[in-house]
Amino acid sequence: MTELLTSAQMRAIELAEIDSGVVTGLQLMERAGRGAVAAALARWPELATGAHRAMILCGPGNNGGDGFVIARRLKDRGWDIDVFLFGDAEKLPPDAKINHDLWTEQGTVTPLDHDAMRACGKPDLFVDAVFGTGLTRPLPDALADALDAEVMRKWRGSHKIRRLAIDCPSGLNLDTGMLPQPDKDEDEDALFVPKMNCADLTVAFHSLKLGHKIGMGPAVCGTVEVVDIGLTGEDATERSMIGLPPDRERVRLIDPIFVQKPLPTRFWPGSCVAKEVGGHKYDFGHVMVLSGGPGRGGAGRMAARTALRAGAGLVTLLCPPDALQENACHLNAVMLRPCADADAFRQIADDRVTALCLGPGMGVGPGTRAFVRAALAHSGGDRAWRETAIVLDADALISFEENPATLFADTHARTVLTPHEGEFARLFPDLSQAERGDLSKVDAVRIAADRAGCIVLLKGVDTVIAQPGGGASVHSATGPRSVPWLATAGAGDVLAGLIAGLAAMPTSPDLFCVVEAAVWLHCEAALQFGPGLIAEDLPDMLPKVFSTLAT
Ligand SMILES: NC(=O)C1=CN([C@@H]2O[C@H](COP(=O)(O)OP(=O)(O)OC[C@H]3O[C@@H](n4cnc5c(N)ncnc54)[C@H](O)[C@@H]3O)[C@@H](O)[C@H]2O)[C@@H](O)CC1
Ligand SMILES: [K+]
16 A cells, blocks of 8 residues: 655655655755655666756755756766756755755856756756745746746757656646646636646656546656665554545545555455355345436446345335336346335344445435435344444435435444545535645545534546545555546446445445445446446456456
């Protein structure tokens, strides 16, 4: 498992290491610069031999310090180097100042200026070492112009400029993944085009930061390489281990990676789907999915089919009596029962029901609210091995838009809410994307989980899961896990069913870990299927995905 640190957490780790006396800030800076050069030459082997040209933009903090190290290292390889400084050399922090002075023994530093940059020869490598974890506000206009990737593309000359970002493309907030833009005049609205500083390769130090994986981060960072700068003082191995309940402070990335090495998928997520050998169908849990009226049953049916494919021993779809015939025409292995209202539900849902899935296609209104309340009051009873898991999605969430507090009064630790941004905004208007400001998506979902007293999964290209108390993780469907074709009608219904199906089994781990596994498997099924996917394909991809988890 990979941790996603905040800027403050990264600073604390560095400071603790420096304070303990095992390493100096200067040594860390040297390792950072050296590691960045090694990563760039590995990425672009054509630069590894011969002399080339680099343009290096340095900033007023330690990120700039890394830039001066890089300048010196490349100069040692015989390169032509143009170094520009944004800020005042005399005000550089001590380690950066030392590296600035070391560089000036070999080359010059020019104050950052767009025209002066354009007067230089076109570089083979452009290095952005202006701001890293220390960014506190939007980029000044002149700097945003200098870093704008579009402007760079217009440079005369045939070769492409390779863009290397140190820690991040400057302007990216590494806590939120946002690109704070300068305030603009109202009348300028029509003309305002945000500047985009995009890198081909971003070199992060010690660990990924949150902003590399959420918001705009993946789009602007390009490939992100983590460079080990030898920070050994703290062992985060235990707390970042996937498959265990999450740490309260450190966010983890949902990926079968452990201590920067691939983890055999039979350990994770394989351990979440493996069945014990033998047994009765009831031994593998019973999922009930509540579905909507005539003509609206597709969403519930897809959730139910997925729950069965996920490994639940039994899945029953409950539908209004007038939708019975329609559903009977579509279902075989999934069982079907009519269920007129919440009272009927209480009679039908016995104590062997281990997971309930409500929302997809149910319809918005008092009927759905009554079902949700009854489901949240459902108790496992004597024959249950633990309390029923309740997955609430779509209409089960929107039905509480007028008064979310009445939902949160009943939700409990075995409840999972699975909104997309639109549904999230209806339940948590003050935490919606539009209102979030400097709050990261992760912190917004943490607050939501605390408020609701249950697990909240906020879907998106960057999916965030949080539970009360701070535990949180991120799944990023970007880079090699990019699945734009998963943005298809019904994919959310499938995810709800997948969580219910995995949570139903007696062998299932901690509910938070089930949700993490479900999100990963959902993306993996889409990835292995490829373009052309429709939501109905997802449950039927699961057996293939599961077969790949054996190795
Ligand atoms: N010893 C260390 O602490 C190490 C730090 N490292 C590097 O140091 C970086 C962090 O260094 P810093 O904490 O100095 O932070 P930065 O170098 O990212 O930036 C801090 C400076 O930028 C100014 N600033 C922030 N936003 C601005 C804006 N929009 N416009 C104008 N000025 C702005 C701040 O006032 C401050 O002077 C990391 O990203 C990494 O690259 C690495 O060298 C590894 C070792
Ligand atoms: K940078």
